[in-house]
Amino acid sequence: MLKFDAITIGKSVTARREYLGMSIDELAQKTGISVKRIKKIEAGESQPHISPLARIAFALGIMIEELMKAEPDHEKSTDK
Numbered sequence: 001m002l003k004f005d006a007i008t009i010g011k012s013v014t015a016r017r018e019y020l021g022m023s024i025d026e027l028a029q030k031t032g033i034s035v036k037r038i039k040k041i042e043a044g045e046s047q048p049h050i051s052p053l054a055r056i057a058f059a060l061g062i063m064i065e066e067l068m069k070a071e072p073d074h075e076k077s078t079d080k
Contacts, residue, residue, distance in 0.1 A: 005068070007044035009053070012067045014042045016060045030059035 017027055024042075028035045033052055040046035041056070048056075050064075057064040 006041075006047045008069070009048065009067050010042045010044035012069060013038075013056055013060070016062060016066070017042075020060065022060075027056070027059055031055040 024035055024038050028038050037046060041048050053064050053067060057067055
């Protein structure tokens with residue numbers, strides 16, 4: 001099983017979800033993943049497998065690789 005940094009993934013999920021103005025309840029409904037599990041993923045307390053990550057990425061409209069980045073693309077500044 002591939003392992004990913006749970007904290008980075010959690011921060012990425014939270015950032016993208018909030019960027020889209022989506023609630024945890026909405027994400028849970030779109031993915032079929034429980035609210036409790038999504039909260040654990042966002043807190044970095046759960047090491048999700050590829051299948052839930054893929055469902056989350058799809059619901060958030062991004063590639064799964066985006067969830068593994070420390071700084072999501074939508075947060076990068078172009079003013080540098």
